[in-house]
Amino acid sequence: MPPILTGEKVVKKYGDLLAVYGVDFSINAGEFFGFLGPNGAGKTSIMKMIQCFSPLTSGRITVNGKEAGRDDREIKAMLGVAPQDDNLDHELTVSENLETYARYFDIPSGRARESALRLLRFFHLEEKQDTQIRSLSGGMRKRLTIARALINDPGILILDEPTTGLDP
Numbered sequence: 001m002p003p004i005l006t007g008e009k010v011v012k013k014y015g016d017l018l019a020v021y022g023v024d025f026s027i028n029a030g031e032f033f034g035f036l037g038p039n040g041a042g043k044t045s046i047m048k049m050i051q052c053f054s055p056l057t058s059g060r061i062t063v064n065g066k067e068a069g070r071d072d073r074e075i076k077a078m079l080g081v082a083p084q085d086d087n088l089d090h091e092l093t094v095s096e097n098l099e100t101y102a103r104y105f106d107i108p109s110g111r112a113r114e115s116a117l118r119l120l121r122f123f124h125l126e127e128k129q130d131t132q133i134r135s136l137s138g139g140m141r142k143r144l145t146i147a148r149a150l151i152n153d154p155g156i157l158i159l160d161e162p163t164t165g166l167d168p
Helices: 043-050 072-078 093-102 111-123 138-147
Strands: 004-015 018-025 058-063 079-080 156-159
Touching: 004 043, 018 043, 043 058, 079 111, 079 138, 093 111, 093 138, 111 138, 138 156
Parallel strands: 079 156
Antiparallel strands: 004 018, 004 058
């Protein structure tokens, strides 16, 4: 079976700054994979290119046979992404954050509500479902961010700095 995610000679430049230079990787289905390195090594830049959030300068990334830069919409539909920083909507409640995000994937509202409740139970946030985000602790926001990444039942889950702020 071919790898589910590959990178070939991936390069990312920000102006004159060379953030990623010639990185190759291959990830098989069912595999846990991590990019390790010091701050500024380009880990987040690579993940943003995989997510089709930031274009490659050169090289090639494929996700389940789809090519970044060409098949971005299809790639985004396959992914669940929990970014390093909190990007939840602080004006919405916990449940509203999950259900609203589900709409980006055309998940019908009834199914979105069921999935949201299931994820809130799993992440021990059910009792907070009607709470606004700004009232949550950092650890609760991190758990909600990961729950949101799972709302579309993704084939690939991308976690950037997943343990930062996460309760044990």
